Amino acid sequence: MNRIKDDIKQRKFHNLYLLYGSEELLKKNYRENLKHFILENSDEMNFSKFENRGIDLSEVQSIADTLPFFSDYRLIVIQDSGLFKTSNDFADYLEHMPDSTIIIFVEKEIDKRNKLYKYVNKNGIAAEIKLKDAQETLNWAARRLKDAGKVFTRQTMEYFLQRVDNNLYSLSNEIDKLVAYTGDRQEVTIADIDEICPAFLQNHIFQMVDAVGASDADKALKLYNELIELKEAPSYILYMLIRHFNILLQISSLGGAAKNEIAAKIGISPYFVGNYQRQAAGFKREQLKNALESSLDTEQKFKTGILDDQIGVELLIVGLVSR
Numbered sequence: 001m002n003r004i005k006d007d008i009k010q011r012k013f014h015n016l017y018l019l020y021g022s023e024e025l026l027k028k029n030y031r032e033n034l035k036h037f038i039l040e041n042s043d044e045m046n047f048s049k050f051e052n053r054g055i056d057l058s059e060v061q062s063i064a065d066t067l068p069f070f071s072d073y074r075l076i077v078i079q080d081s082g083l084f085k086t087s088n089d090f091a092d093y094l095e096h097m098p099d100s101t102i103i104i105f106v107e108k109e110i111d112k113r114n115k116l117y118k119y120v121n122k123n124g125i126a127a128e129i130k131l132k133d134a135q136e137t138l139n140w141a142a143r144r145l146k147d148a149g150k151v152f153t154r155q156t157m158e159y160f161l162q163r164v165d166n167n168l169y170s171l172s173n174e175i176d177k178l179v180a181y182t183g184d185r186q187e188v189t190i191a192d193i194d195e196i197c198p199a200f201l202q203n204h205i206f207q208m209v210d211a212v213g214a215s216d217a218d219k220a221l222k223l224y225n226e227l228i229e230l231k232e233a234p235s236y237i238l239y240m241l242i243r244h245f246n247i248l249l250q251i252s253s254l255g256g257a258a259k260n261e262i263a264a265k266i267g268i269s270p271y272f273v274g275n276y277q278r279q280a281a282g283f284k285r286e287q288l289k290n291a292l293e294s295s296l297d298t299e300q301k302f303k304t305g306i307l308d309d310q311i312g313v314e315l316l317i318v319g320l321v322s323r
Contacts, residue, residue, distance in 0.1 A: 016124025
């Protein structure tokens with residue numbers, strides 16, 4: 001990440017950047033900062049963006065070969081393409097790409113054995129974007145609140161992090177709510193956090209998965225319906241379930257590693273590790289794999305229109321309990 005900051009500071013850019021990792025907000029910030037300084041006052045005529053799998057690489061190459069208009073650079077962003085986990089020959093093209101073109105790849109996961117990754121890592125900058133530990137997360141949140149003119153104790157900040165998942169989107173959203181709630185008052189208190197950040201969804205997801213482990217379909221469905229009544233989208237509840245089972249599966253493979261180590265590897269707050277460990281111990285690894293696969297299958301059926309989202313999650317829950 002320091003190399004990217006140096007490029008921005010010196011206004012000397014590589015032709016290839018790869019931003020990867022689980023921290024979406026930080027990836028977005030680096031992507032947008034690079035875009036701003038690369039294009040400067042240039043309009044969108046010199047910018048193109050491609051998203052998701054199935055990108056037409058011949059179209060990308062055609063745009064990349066086009067010289068920029070009244071600008072030093074043409075910028076292309078390629079996001080969530082899966083190119084760094086599949087076999088492709090895009091690296092062969094990059095060897096001959098014009099120096100006036102810059103490509104920023106943004107991915108969640110990569111395979112370091114991948115040909116394209118090796119090329120970008122050797123000839124550009126490949127940066128894993130993530131928070132290192134709980135202290136870094138605390139410092140980030142504290143800076144955000146201080147910038148908003150708020151004061152607080154360390155105990156208050158640690159309590160806040162126990163209530164919110166270790167995801168900067170979630171943290172940023174809850175900080176904005178705290179700032180709005182406290183208004184002109186400077187001090188943020190634990191009472192404010194209890195009022196604004198109840199961690200309701202996260203707690204319900206934990207309880208739903210506990211109910212699945214206990215084969216209690218009635219309780220799991222009751223918790224699900226409570227979230228629906230509170231206007232939580234079924235698609236988001238499913239996303240949280242997928243994320244939750246994925247975390248449990250990773251926890252089960254890490255054994256007795258230290259909490260900070262587990263948190264860093266998986267990308268969760270150390271404050272939640274104990275709860276995940278307790279829950280993972282109640283499942284066999286094969287059960288967790290099946291639960292994750294079933295959840296991903298339900299998500300695919302949502303996207304292809306085969307299954308209604310609200311009913312789909314109900315069927316998923318019933319199916320998980322019956323296994």
